Amino acid sequence: MPEINRSLEHVGIGFAAFLAPPGPEVIRFTVGQPDFDTPTPVVEAVKAALDRGETAYTRTQGSVELCDAVAEHLTIHNIKVDPEDVVVTPGCKQAVLYAMMATLDVGDEVLVLSPAWPSYDGMLKLINAVPVHVPVNRKNYHPDFNALEAAVTPKTKAIMLNSPNNPTGAVYTPEEVARIVQFAIKHDLWIIDDMIYATLVWTDYPYTSPAALPGGAERTLTVGGWSKGWAMTGWRLGWIAGPKKVMDGVKKINVSAATHVATFMMPAATVALGLNEETSMMAASFKERRNLIHELLTDLPGIVVPRPEGAFYAFCDISGTGMDDIEFATRALEEAKVQLIPGSLIEGGAGFIRISYATSPENIREGVRRLSDWLNSM
Ligand SMILES: Cc1ncc(COP(=O)(O)O)c(C=O)c1O
Structure with missing residues (x-):
C-alpha cells in the first residue's frame, strides 16, 4: 500500500478520547453544545x-x-x-x-x-x-x-x-x-x-x-x-x-x-x-447556569475556578487535589460517575479540567454533588 500523508502523524484527535457517550448513570460535563433544540x-x-x-x-x-x-x-x-x-x-x-x-x-x-x-x-x-x-x-x-x-x-x-x-x-x-x-x-x-x-x-x-x-x-x-x-x-x-x-x-x-x-x-x-427572543432566552439560561455551577464548584476541596466570563465552560485548576488531570477525569468517571475533559489533552492545559455547563440545572447540581462526595471521601 502507498504511504499516506505524513502530516497526519502529528494531527491529534483533541478531546475525542473523553467524549465517548457513557452509560445513562453518568452525568456528562463534556459536551460543548447547547442543550436546546434549534429555534x-x-x-x-x-x-x-x-x-x-x-x-x-x-x-x-x-x-x-x-x-x-x-x-x-x-x-x-x-x-x-x-x-x-x-x-x-x-x-x-x-x-x-x-x-x-x-x-x-x-x-x-x-x-x-x-x-x-x-x-x-x-x-x-x-x-x-x-x-x-x-x-x-x-x-x-x-x-x-x-x-x-x-x-x-x-x-x-x-x-x-x-x-x-x-x-x-x-x-x-x-x-x-x-x-x-x-x-x-x-x-x-x-x-x-x-x-x-x-x-x-x-x-x-x-x-x-x-x-x-x-x-x-x-x-x-x-x-x-x-x-x-x-x-x-x-x-x-x-x-x-x-x-x-x-x-x-x-x-x-x-x-x-x-x-x-x-x-x-x-x-x-x-x-x-433575524431572531432575538429565542437567542436571548438561551444566552440568559446559560448565564444562570454559569452562576449556579460557579457557586457550587467553589466549595469543592482542592479546586480553584475563576468565574467563567463567557461561552459555557468552567476551567478548573485541580492541582490542589494531588491528582493529575488524567487521573482526576478517569477516576471521576469511574468513581463519581461524572464525565469531564482532562486539560492535558491539549497543550497548556495540564493540571486543569474542563466542565461544560451546557446541561440542565438538575444535572449541574447532581454532578457537582457527586464530585463533592467523591473528593470529600478521599
Ligand atoms: C472555539 C471553537 N471554534 C469553533 C468551533 C466549531 O464550530 P462549528 O461547529 O460551527 O464548526 C468550536 C466547537 O466546539 C469551538 O469551540
Missing part, C-alpha cells in the same frame, strides 16, 4: 425551502440575502464588512481552516493563546504551518503579553484569537484586544478571530472584535457561525469575513473545497440571524 422558525424555514424545491447548486459564497444578513449581524459587534466579502462555510470549523489556508505558507508560525480549542492545532499541522503555543495567565486565563512578545520569530505570520474562549471561558477586555491589535500591527501579523461564542458573554464588557479597532480591520479574518449561539451545531454552518484581498483567496478555496453549504439551509440561516 422553531429556523426549522420551519428549512422545511419551506425544501418544499419550494431549493435543492440545486447556487451562489457559492452563500445567497445574497444570507451574506447581507451575516454582514448586518456583524455590525452588532461593530464589524463592518462588505457582504461581497462574506463566505458561508460548512461550520465555523471550516471557516477557521479557510482562514489559515488563505493566510499561511508552509512553515509559517501561528501564535495560539493556550490552552486553546484543540482543532486549531490539528488544522495548522494539516497545512504544514506551525502552532506556537503561548500560555495565558494561569490565574484568569487572559493573555500574557510578555509571553506573546517572547514567542515572536521572523516566521510568525498570524495570531489566533478566541474570546469567549473554549476551554477557559475567558472573555478578553477591550483593552486587551486593543493591545493584541497593536501587537499584530507591530509584527505585521494576521489576526484570525474565532468569535463563535460572541453572543454568550457574561461580563459587563462585550465581546470585542479586533476588526472593530483602529488598524485591525485590514489584518483580521473574522470567523464564527450559528452552532453555539443559535443551537445549530448539526447544521454545519459558519461564516468568514475579512479584507477583500484575502477573501478573494477564501472564495477560491471554498469553490475548490465545498462549493457551498446546502442551498435549502441558506434561507433558514438568514431567518436565524
Whole structure:
C-alpha cells in the first residue's frame, strides 16, 4: 500500500478520547453544545425551502440575502464588512481552516493563546504551518503579553484569537484586544478571530472584535457561525469575513473545497440571524447556569475556578487535589460517575479540567454533588 500523508502523524484527535457517550448513570460535563433544540422558525424555514424545491447548486459564497444578513449581524459587534466579502462555510470549523489556508505558507508560525480549542492545532499541522503555543495567565486565563512578545520569530505570520474562549471561558477586555491589535500591527501579523461564542458573554464588557479597532480591520479574518449561539451545531454552518484581498483567496478555496453549504439551509440561516427572543432566552439560561455551577464548584476541596466570563465552560485548576488531570477525569468517571475533559489533552492545559455547563440545572447540581462526595471521601 502507498504511504499516506505524513502530516497526519502529528494531527491529534483533541478531546475525542473523553467524549465517548457513557452509560445513562453518568452525568456528562463534556459536551460543548447547547442543550436546546434549534429555534422553531429556523426549522420551519428549512422545511419551506425544501418544499419550494431549493435543492440545486447556487451562489457559492452563500445567497445574497444570507451574506447581507451575516454582514448586518456583524455590525452588532461593530464589524463592518462588505457582504461581497462574506463566505458561508460548512461550520465555523471550516471557516477557521479557510482562514489559515488563505493566510499561511508552509512553515509559517501561528501564535495560539493556550490552552486553546484543540482543532486549531490539528488544522495548522494539516497545512504544514506551525502552532506556537503561548500560555495565558494561569490565574484568569487572559493573555500574557510578555509571553506573546517572547514567542515572536521572523516566521510568525498570524495570531489566533478566541474570546469567549473554549476551554477557559475567558472573555478578553477591550483593552486587551486593543493591545493584541497593536501587537499584530507591530509584527505585521494576521489576526484570525474565532468569535463563535460572541453572543454568550457574561461580563459587563462585550465581546470585542479586533476588526472593530483602529488598524485591525485590514489584518483580521473574522470567523464564527450559528452552532453555539443559535443551537445549530448539526447544521454545519459558519461564516468568514475579512479584507477583500484575502477573501478573494477564501472564495477560491471554498469553490475548490465545498462549493457551498446546502442551498435549502441558506434561507433558514438568514431567518436565524433575524431572531432575538429565542437567542436571548438561551444566552440568559446559560448565564444562570454559569452562576449556579460557579457557586457550587467553589466549595469543592482542592479546586480553584475563576468565574467563567463567557461561552459555557468552567476551567478548573485541580492541582490542589494531588491528582493529575488524567487521573482526576478517569477516576471521576469511574468513581463519581461524572464525565469531564482532562486539560492535558491539549497543550497548556495540564493540571486543569474542563466542565461544560451546557446541561440542565438538575444535572449541574447532581454532578457537582457527586464530585463533592467523591473528593470529600478521599
Ligand atoms: C472555539 C471553537 N471554534 C469553533 C468551533 C466549531 O464550530 P462549528 O461547529 O460551527 O464548526 C468550536 C466547537 O466546539 C469551538 O469551540
